[in-house]
Amino acid sequence: MVILHGFEHIREEEIPELMSRAELYRHRKTGAELLSLINQDENKVFGIGFRTVPQDSTGAPHILEHAVLAGSEKYPVKEPFIELVKGSLASFVNAMTFEDRTVYPIASQNLQDFYNLIDVYLDAVFHPLLEEQTFLREGWHIMLEEVQASPSLRGVVFNEMKGQYSTPDYILFKEILRTLFPETPYAYASAGDPSAIPDLTFEGLKRFYATFYHPSNARIFFYGDDPPEERLRRMNEVLSAYDRLDSIPEVCLQPPLSEPQRVVRPYPVGEGDENAKHMVAVSWLLPENVDPSLGLSLDVLAHALMGLPASPVRKALIDSGLGEEVLGSGYDDNFGLWSRLRQHFFTLGMKGVQEEDVDRVEAIILETLEALAERGLDKTLLDAALNTIEFRLRENNIGGLPRGLLLMLRAMGVWNYGHDPLEALFFEETLSSIRQQWSDPEAIRSMLRSLLCDNSHRITLNLVPDPGFQARLAKAERERLEAIEAGLDPASREALVEQTRRLQRLQEEPDDPADLAKLPMLSREDLEPQAKRIPLEEIALAGSQVLLHEMPTYGIAYLDVGLNLRTLPAEMLRWARIFGRALLEMGTERQDCVELSQRIGRDTGGIEAETMTSGVWGAGGAQAWLFLRGKAMIPKVGALLSLLEEILGSANLEDRERFRQIVLEEKAGLEASLLPAGHQWVAARLRAGLDEAGWAQEQMGGITYLFFLRDLAERIDADWESVAADLKALRESLIRKENMLFNLTLDPGEWGASRASFAAFVGGLPSGPSKRSSWERGPLPAREGLAVSAGVNYVGMAADLGPLGYELHGSALVANLLLRTSWLWERVRLQGGAYGAFSLLDLPTRIFSQISYRDPNLEATLETFSASGSFLRELTLPERELTKGIIGTIGRIDAYQLPDAKGFTSMRRWLTGMTDELRQRIRDEVLRTSLKDLQAFGAVLEGIGAGQRVVVLGSEEKLQAWRQDLGSETVEIMPVF
Numbered sequence: 001m002v003i004l005h006g007f008e009h010i011r012e013e014e015i016p017e018l019m020s021r022a023e024l025y026r027h028r029k030t031g032a033e034l035l036s037l038i039n040q041d042e043n044k045v046f047g048i049g050f051r052t053v054p055q056d057s058t059g060a061p062h063i064l065e066h067a068v069l070a071g072s073e074k075y076p077v078k079e080p081f082i083e084l085v086k087g088s089l090a091s092f093v094n095a096m097t098f099e100d101r102t103v104y105p106i107a108s109q110n111l112q113d114f115y116n117l118i119d120v121y122l123d124a125v126f127h128p129l130l131e132e133q134t135f136l137r138e139g140w141h142i143m144l145e146e147v148q149a150s151p152s153l154r155g156v157v158f159n160e161m162k163g164q165y166s167t168p169d170y171i172l173f174k175e176i177l178r179t180l181f182p183e184t185p186y187a188y189a190s191a192g193d194p195s196a197i198p199d200l201t202f203e204g205l206k207r208f209y210a211t212f213y214h215p216s217n218a219r220i221f222f223y224g225d226d227p228p229e230e231r232l233r234r235m236n237e238v239l240s241a242y243d244r245l246d247s248i249p250e251v252c253l254q255p256p257l258s259e260p261q262r263v264v265r266p267y268p269v270g271e272g273d274e275n276a277k278h279m280v281a282v283s284w285l286l287p288e289n290v291d292p293s294l295g296l297s298l299d300v301l302a303h304a305l306m307g308l309p310a311s312p313v314r315k316a317l318i319d320s321g322l323g324e325e326v327l328g329s330g331y332d333d334n335f336g337l338w339s340r341l342r343q344h345f346f347t348l349g350m351k352g353v354q355e356e357d358v359d360r361v362e363a364i365i366l367e368t369l370e371a372l373a374e375r376g377l378d379k380t381l382l383d384a385a386l387n388t389i390e391f392r393l394r395e396n397n398i399g400g401l402p403r404g405l406l407l408m409l410r411a412m413g414v415w416n417y418g419h420d421p422l423e424a425l426f427f428e429e430t431l432s433s434i435r436q437q438w439s440d441p442e443a444i445r446s447m448l449r450s451l452l453c454d455n456s457h458r459i460t461l462n463l464v465p466d467p468g469f470q471a472r473l474a475k476a477e478r479e480r481l482e483a484i485e486a487g488l489d490p491a492s493r494e495a496l497v498e499q500t501r502r503l504q505r506l507q508e509e510p511d512d513p514a515d516l517a518k519l520p521m522l523s524r525e526d527l528e529p530q531a532k533r534i535p536l537e538e539i540a541l542a543g544s545q546v547l548l549h550e551m552p553t554y555g556i557a558y559l560d561v562g563l564n565l566r567t568l569p570a571e572m573l574r575w576a577r578i579f580g581r582a583l584l585e586m587g588t589e590r591q592d593c594v595e596l597s598q599r600i601g602r603d604t605g606g607i608e609a610e611t612m613t614s615g616v617w618g619a620g621g622a623q624a625w626l627f628l629r630g631k632a633m634i635p636k637v638g639a640l641l642s643l644l645e646e647i648l649g650s651a652n653l654e655d656r657e658r659f660r661q662i663v664l665e666e667k668a669g670l671e672a673s674l675l676p677a678g679h680q681w682v683a684a685r686l687r688a689g690l691d692e693a694g695w696a697q698e699q700m701g702g703i704t705y706l707f708f709l710r711d712l713a714e715r716i717d718a719d720w721e722s723v724a725a726d727l728k729a730l731r732e733s734l735i736r737k738e739n740m741l742f743n744l745t746l747d748p749g750e751w752g753a754s755r756a757s758f759a760a761f762v763g764g765l766p767s768g769p770s771k772r773s774s775w776e777r778g779p780l781p782a783r784e785g786l787a788v789s790a791g792v793n794y795v796g797m798a799a800d801l802g803p804l805g806y807e808l809h810g811s812a813l814v815a816n817l818l819l820r821t822s823w824l825w826e827r828v829r830l831q832g833g834a835y836g837a838f839s840l841l842d843l844p845t846r847i848f849s850q851i852s853y854r855d856p857n858l859e860a861t862l863e864t865f866s867a868s869g870s871f872l873r874e875l876t877l878p879e880r881e882l883t884k885g886i887i888g889t890i891g892r893i894d895a896y897q898l899p900d901a902k903g904f905t906s907m908r909r910w911l912t913g914m915t916d917e918l919r920q921r922i923r924d925e926v927l928r929t930s931l932k933d934l935q936a937f938g939a940v941l942e943g944i945g946a947g948q949r950v951v952v953l954g955s956e957e958k959l960q961a962w963r964q965d966l967g968s969e970t971v972e973i974m975p976v977f
Contacts, residue, residue, distance in 0.1 A: 004229065006236035007034060011420075017394065017428045018407065020223075024422060025232065030215035030242045035411055035421050036231055037223040037404065043091055043896045044114045044224030045404030047105035048125060049412050052097070052212045053185045053249045058200035059139070059192020060208040062097040063157050066138035067205065068213070069095060069104075072120075073127040075519055077511040079825070080120055086821045087521050087884030089113045091896035092402050099177065099190050099341060100251045101416045102212075103409070107402040109896055111226055115234070116520035122238050125213060133506055135202045137830060141503065142484060144496040151481050151496065153198060154856065160835040162194045162791040163854035166470065167675040168267045168279065172327070172463055176283050179263045179459045180345055181254045194791075195476060216245035219415050223404030251342045251417065254285060260458040266466035270789040270956070276465035280361045281328060281349035285457040288343050289414060292423045293430050296389070298344055300434060301447065304377055304385035306348060308601055309585055310594035311381070316368045317350050318661050322361050324352025325668035342417050346452065351668050355464075362460050366453075373448040376441040384601025386435060391605035391633070393427045395556060400901050470789050470955070507830045513878060524883055527890050527927065531919045534906040541755075542763035544737045547907050549745040553899040556605065557750070558631045560904060561644060562741035563734040565611075565624040565696070570775040572730065573699040574708040576626045578666055579730045580609025582651070583628065586658050589650040593658055596647075603639035605631040607647075613697040615844035617913035622693035624700075625741070625911070626734065631900065634747065637754050641761040648735050648765060653727040660716045667709040678794035678953045679838065679853045681786065685951045686798035689780035691845045696775070703786065737762055739770040741911075745903030783950045785959035792834075793858050793954035797865040798849035799944045806940050808846055810925025811933035814885045815872055816841045816848075817892070818934065823871045824850065827864040832857050839868070843922075844912055848941065858952060858962055866948075872938025877931055889926050 002009040007025035010033075014021050020039040027034065052061040069081040077083060084093055092107035104125055106117040140155035164170045177186045189196070218239075222231045269276035289295060305313045306326065317326050328347035350361050396403045411421035437443050488496070539546040565576055584600075584607055587593040600607055607630040614623050628647070632640040653659075674681060684702035687694025698704055716723055733739075742762065746754070819839045828837035834855035841848050850865040877885075897905060909915075952959060 003028065005232040006240055007232050011422065013422055015422075015425055018396075018425060022422050022425065023228070024420075027215065027236070027239050029244065030218075030239050031244050032215040032218040032220060032235075032239055033415070034220040034222070034232070034235060035415070036228055037221075037407060038228050039223070039225065041224050041403060042109045043107055043402050043404065044109070044111070044226050045092070045105060045107045045221070045402050045408060046114065046118050046121070047103055047221040047405070047408045048121065049101055049103035049219045049221070049416070050125075050212050050217050051100060051248060051251070051416050052102045052190070052208075053100055053251055054188040054190040055185070056199070057189040057193040057196040058204070059157055059161065059189065059197050060200055060205055061102055062161075062191040063135070063139040063197075063200065064205060064209055064213075065095045065097045065102050066157060067130055067134045068124050068128040068209075070134045070138065071129040071131070072123040073129065074123040075120055075515070076129060077515050077519065078506075079830075080124065080519060082821050082825055083516065083519055083884070084117060084120060085888065086817065087887045088117060089522065089887065089891040089894065090117055091891075092405060093117065097191055099186055101412060103412060105221075105405050105408060107405060107896070109894075110522070110526070112526065113522055114226060116522070118234065119520060126215075126238060128209070130206060130209060132202050133503055135205055136499070136503060137507070139200060139205070140197050141499070142481075142496055143500050144493065145500055147490075147493050147497055151485055153477060153481065154833040155197070156829060156833060156835060157192055158194060158197050159792055159833050159856050160854050161189075161192045161197065162856075163675065163835065164191070165194055165473075166268055166790040166792070168463065169672050170676070171265070171267045172279055172281060172461070175263070175265045175461055175463065176281055176345075176347060176459070179261070179461060180283050180285055180457075181343075184252050184254045186254075186341060195473070198480065211249065214245045214248075215239045215242045217248045219412060219421075221408040221411065223407060253288060254343060256285065257457040259456050260460065262460045262462070264462045264464055266469050267463045268469035268789045269465040269467055270787065271467045271471075276467075277324070277351070278353040278355055278358055278465065279327065279349065279351045279463035280323075280353050280358050281347050281461045281463070282362055282365050283328075283345055283347040283459050283461065284452055284455045286344035286346055286451055286455075289341065289417065290419060292414065292426070293433065295344065296427065296430050297434055297447070298346070298451075300382070300385045300389050301444075302346070303388055304381050305372075307388070308381070308384060309597040310384070312372060312377070313348055313365060313368050315594065316364050317361065320360070320364055322353055322357040322364070323350035324664040325350070327351050340413070349461075351672075352664065358462050369448060369452050373445050373453045376445050380598050380602065382438060382444070384598045386431065387603070388601045388606070390427075390431055394554070395605060395631075397898050397900070400896075400898055402896065403898070467789075470791060473791065504831060507826055517880065521880075521884055522887055524886065524927065527887065528894070529923075529927065531916060531923045532894055533916055534902050536906050536910065541742075542737070542759050543767065544740055544742060544762050544765075546742045546744060546758070546762075547910060548751055549743075549903040549906055550748040550751060551745065551899055551902065553745060553747050555634050555747060556631055556899070557634055557637045557640070557754070558629070558745040558900040558903055559640060559644075560743035560907065561628040561630070561648070562743065563626045563628075564739045564741070564770070565626055565734070566772045567733050567739055567770045568730070569773050570699075570777075572726070573624070573696055573775070574705050575726060575730055576611055576700045577609070577705065578663060578709070578712070579727065579734075580611070580626050580628065581662050581666065582653060582659060582727060583647055584609055585662055586655050587652045588646050589652060590646065592652075593655075600643060603632065603636050604643065605633075607640075607643065611697070611700045612908065613693045613700075614908065614912045615691060615693045615842065617844050617918065619913060622691070622696055623911045624693070624696045629904075634750055638757050641757055645761055645764060651731070653731065654724055656716060656720050656724075659723070659727075660713070663709055663713050663716065667706070667713060670706050670709065674788055674953070675790055678788075678790070679796075679836075679851045682794045682796035682851055682951045682953050683840070683849060685784060685786070686796045686849055686851075686949050687842075687847060689949050690798060690800045690847050692775060692777065693845060694847070695777045733770070735766055736768045736770055737765040738767065740765070741907075743903060743907040745899055780949075784952070785963065786951065786953040787956040787959055788953060790953075790955055792854040792856055793861075793952055793958060794851065794853060795855055795858055795861040795865075795954075796849065796851040796951045797862060797948050798847060799948040801846040801848055801940060801944075803947075804940055804943050806846055808843060808922075809933065809937075810922040811929040812841055812937050813893070813922070813926055814889045814929045815934045815937040817889050818875075818885050819850075819868055819872065821888070823868060824864065828852050828855065828857075828861055832860060832864070834861070837861075844914070858954065858958055862950065869938045869941030869944070873935050873942055875931065875934055875938065877934070882929070882931060886926060886929055890923070893923065893926070
């Protein structure tokens with residue numbers, strides 16, 4: 001047996017589909033396992049994970065995730081995590097709490113930075129300070145500012161989870177787990193239930209740490225082009241100080257139920273919301289997560305049943321007209337890239353269901369599955385599902401996250417339960433085996449029957465809208481506080497006041513500079529002085545403009561087809577997003593929506609519609625585009641072009657029922673995002689009142705768009721002819737090749753072989769003159785409130801710095817980073833108890849925004865935002881801290897991007913006039929940033945005065961109180977729920 005740096009070599013495999021060599025090791029002394037993926041990816045990834053099995057719903061795993069990153073023996077500063085965010089080139093820094101594991105991943109393209117991050121993270125998880133004040137701040141505490149005041153509950157995780165438990169989709173997911181796995185740890189809330197979090201004690205948190213955070217329970221992951229042997233050496237230095245721990249609690253299996261069950265649970269809606277409807281989910285418990293082939297088969301089956309417009313269960317539900325949107329994609333495994341739990345489960349359902357239709361929705365699901373178990377699934381549909389999953393695995397891309405991170409999570413999905421992590425990474429042979437097995441229709445029928453139709457462990461969950469939900473939670477919290485207060489004698493009240501003040505003092509007290517100096521960091525000399533460039537060639541082709549980006553794309557071609565929305569009148573802008581969906585989801589003259597979706601799934605990696613708006617450098621006004629974004633393997637570029645030609649030339653825009661379904665889905669999706677993405681809604685509404693680009697984006701994706709969809713849903717029934725006429729007018733205005741832009745990203749050398757077919761595609765598009773429209777924007781109130789059923793707020797403030805005479809300087813980016821990671825972090829998160837706070841500077845428009853996330857406060861946060869300018873103007877900063885801010889800013893400028901994102905970014909820069917020369921000037925200014933520059937930007941912010949827009953999304957109770965304080969005309973309550 002090979003022993004290297006204290007690790008015994010277990011297994012080694014080449015994984016051609018990942019272009020990686022995998023080596024699996026076990027540390028001899030502690031039993032810690034290490035998976036090393038060796039390849040040429042410069043975006044290196046490290047992660048360490050622990051099985052963390054919840055024993056109740058107090059949120060110990062989640063609070064511990066926060067606490068271990070709040071100071072360690074080697075780095076005894078309050079927030080080493082945020083210090084890393086300030087001054088690293090990291091492409092990813094975070095931690096994640098899952099239902100039964102906690103992982104700490106980082107990524108960086110710079111080798112020394114990579115090692116620095118690893119060092120800090122390892123000391124955090126193995127040697128955290130775990131001080132009581134950290135528990136009180138991050139978990140929960142009783143806040144009492146004065147002896148005679150009323151107490152309140154605060155804590156970062158406490159407020160985060162109050163926000164989560166205001167979100168219907170989150171409640172649905174947790175109730176599915178609680179009812180499907182009643183005798184396992186999955187019945188508990190690993191992230192914490194706000195009603196149970198105050199039951200956790202500091203001693204309980206420390207016991208949880210001692211039980212699970214040990215090398216014997218560790219799974220360590222490396223990925224990228226860093227030296228493989230150095231990985232082992234560094235890990236052995238840390239692990240060799242420990243002995244083996246034999247007893248680590250495992251996740252038990254759920255015994256099967258003997259018969260199906262039906263469960264009713266409430267979810268929160270606003271008071272007086274008469275339009276709120278039910279959510280219905282039918283879920284099955286499936287076998288243990290042991291065989292990767294089963295997991296991949298379930299993923300393909302789920303996509304075939306629910307993932308495409310042609311999918312039979314999805315289609316049966318939508319065609320029934322009993323709801324607004326399907327829910328559950330079948331097998332819950334995070335985009336087909338990793339598994340969540342020890343046992344698989346499967347969910348099918350529908351949102352927006354009337355009470356009297358709940359039983360019928362369940363019946364449709366069960367009847368459709370029975371019919372499929374009898375006749376089987378259409379081969380064309382299976383081929384489309386298989387191709388989609390295969391493409392997803394090959395591309396290994398969701399939202400630009402590091403590729404290595406996705407592979408780590410996929411490996412952890414089985415590794416956490418003692419299974420071979422390498423087996424979760426191979427997929428070539430597994431997919432081939434599935435294709436061969438499923439060539440026999442009986443195999444699919446048998447799978448459907450054994451896993452679903454004949455499976456007695458089935459739960460039907462009916463989530464009922466409850467206007468009193470939030471009021472009951474608030475009442476229970478008040479009663480808890482009243483009981484606590486009743487038991488307080490004068491000495492106890494004084495102690496709580498002192499605790500509150502001590503927590504505040506600790507947050508306001510700066511770290512010892514000597515302790516900060518212990519944190520490893522790069523120097524300015526380590527920073528690349530030249531701005532990174534993305535290959536770009538401008539090509540005139542068949543009367544249109546093509547932007548070509550040749551770079552390694554792993555054999556995939558990415559094509560963005562842009563339709564210029566500046567040709568639309570202002571009142572038609574709100575149509576853009578739903579029109580994009582209509583083009584792709586309503587079928588064509590030759591193929592209905594089912595056949596078209598199957599063809600897209602079979603021949604491409606997908607085609608999606610996306611809007612883009614931006615201000616223009618030095619020109620004013622806005623760029624506004626609707627893009628159809630397609631991708632395909634290089635040999636199938638012709639098929640992608642053929643699809644786009646048919647969609648653009650002959651989309652069927654006359655199917656009223658199909659369009660109604662799309663509108664209802666779009667509306668339901670937006671409403672579901674109001675709370676989990678409340679900060680984005682606030683940001684959009686802020687910008688809408690300040691510049692043309694922000695106004696246009698809000699028309700197409702904000703509150704205005706949501707209200708438009710609600711009206712459109714009624715108009716479809718009342719006046720379909722005018723709706724169809726508007727859709728046709730949009731097509732005639734937008735689909736003209738002179739009004740279009742084509743953005744192509746593909747491997748070097750492939751353009752020559754594709755040019756002729758691409759020219760034929762562009763040449764065959766409709767032609768005609770187009771005219772730019774001018775848009776008149778109506779005024780918005782200076783202060784707005786958006787009322788939702790929520791236990792927390794999202795607070796925003798923004799202003800246009802242009803009227804103040806401000807000319808953008810790169811140092812403003814450094815100032816913005818320091819605001820986010822020091823002033824706002826300390827005041828809004830650490831002291832205020834919000835989950836997060838952000839400051840954003842839009843470069844072309846010079847609009848500066850500040851937004852809080854899941855915030856228990858309102859007025860206090862606005863006061864902090866108003867004082868940001870003074871903070872910067874009065875700032876004193878050691879040279880090391882200034883350098884840290886510069887490094888962190890360069891890290892964000894040079895953020896790692898996958899090929900599709902690089903191509904789209906280059907196109908966006910081209911459209912908005914952000915030249916490479918301009919980018920280099922900004923970079924030079926960042927690198928030369930001085931303290932005086934930061935103070936000068938603070939003076940600019942101070943000059944805003946009362947000229948700021950304010951938008952708050954929160955409970956109507958909080959907004960009404962705010963409204964009364966400011967005057968009845970200053971806040972417009974918008975009941976979006």
